[in-house]
Amino acid sequence: MNNTIKLAVHGAAGRMGQRVVALASGADSVDDASGFTVVGAIDHAEHPKSGQDAGVVAGLSPIEVPISAQWPDDVQVVIDFSLPEALDSCVEHCVANNLPLVIATTGLSDGQKESLAEAARTIPIVWAPSMSLAVNLSMKMAERITSALRDVAGGVDIEILERHHRFKADAPSGTALKFGELIADAMDTEQPVAHVHGREGHTGQRTRNEIGYHAIRVGDNPGEHTIVFGMLGEKIELNVAASNRDCYASGALAAAKWLMQGEAGGPKPAGMYNMFDVLGMADGQ
């Protein structure tokens, strides 16, 4: 009997979808990727690779699963790496079929975030802008550094630089925005924190309650974030960089496996989870 977890990948023909299909199909021996069978490789019907074997598209031998807009019936868990405009139908399918869902797509609208919160009342969802262990650990470090420097004499200026490949459609990255959200909370100021995206012209002096964001698009960079903590006389730079996309793919597979490991032997209860939950880094864990 086949006891593996039956996985569908949404956005399967894309850069990330291909790596999830490859790792889950055993392309490399990655612990987090063991124990899955890819049963669905979902992409839009007009995709040029539609109908082709998803394993072949991902650079492997055939896995006998075509890239298709049709969802198979035997799916147990879904991983989404697609586009904001493609996500809604994926969430609707998971809610209608009671399927646990890992959402990695970034650039979502406020309305979509509200819809996700609603969906999480019915199904368990892991939603995170970065599935990478190193990035999530760096987020915890950024919170810690921000708190430690909160009352430093002369103050600290915090700026977030992100670099990604030229094909990336959203800016700044979802990860940069999440770093900013966590840092703003850790700044714990009475004044609201201003999120400043790039600077140009006669901007005046930098204020003390702002976080700056700078999005760089270069070549094939799979994702790099640098958080600069600038003080008078010294600075700290926290840099976290992917060498390839497998940190995200294996993190998403770890999240899918975690969703399938509820206390009662079935999936986790309905709710909104993140990678801190998956990695055991949530407050109080």
Ligand SMILES: NC(=O)C1=CN([C@@H]2O[C@H](COP(=O)(O)OP(=O)(O)OC[C@H]3O[C@@H](n4cnc5c(N)ncnc54)[C@H](OP(=O)(O)O)[C@@H]3O)[C@@H](O)[C@H]2O)C=CC1
């Ligand atoms: N959370 C994380 O750890 C990470 C998140 N990401 C995010 O994941 C997303 C995908 O990234 P990436 O793989 O590089 O992007 P790609 O553009 O390479 O892949 C997206 C795939 O989704 C397809 N798609 C478009 N419309 C639909 C639809 N209606 N239904 C199903 N599939 C559809 C695209 O087709 P077509 O090409 O024809 O548009 C493409 O094949 C981005 O938002 C990115 O920011 C990326 C890496 C890590």
Ligand SMILES: O=C(O)C1=N[C@H](C(=O)O)C[C@H](O)C1
């Ligand atoms: O589009 C990408 O490539 C990435 N997107 C995510 C983001 O927007 O934060 C995560 C990672 O940095 C790669």
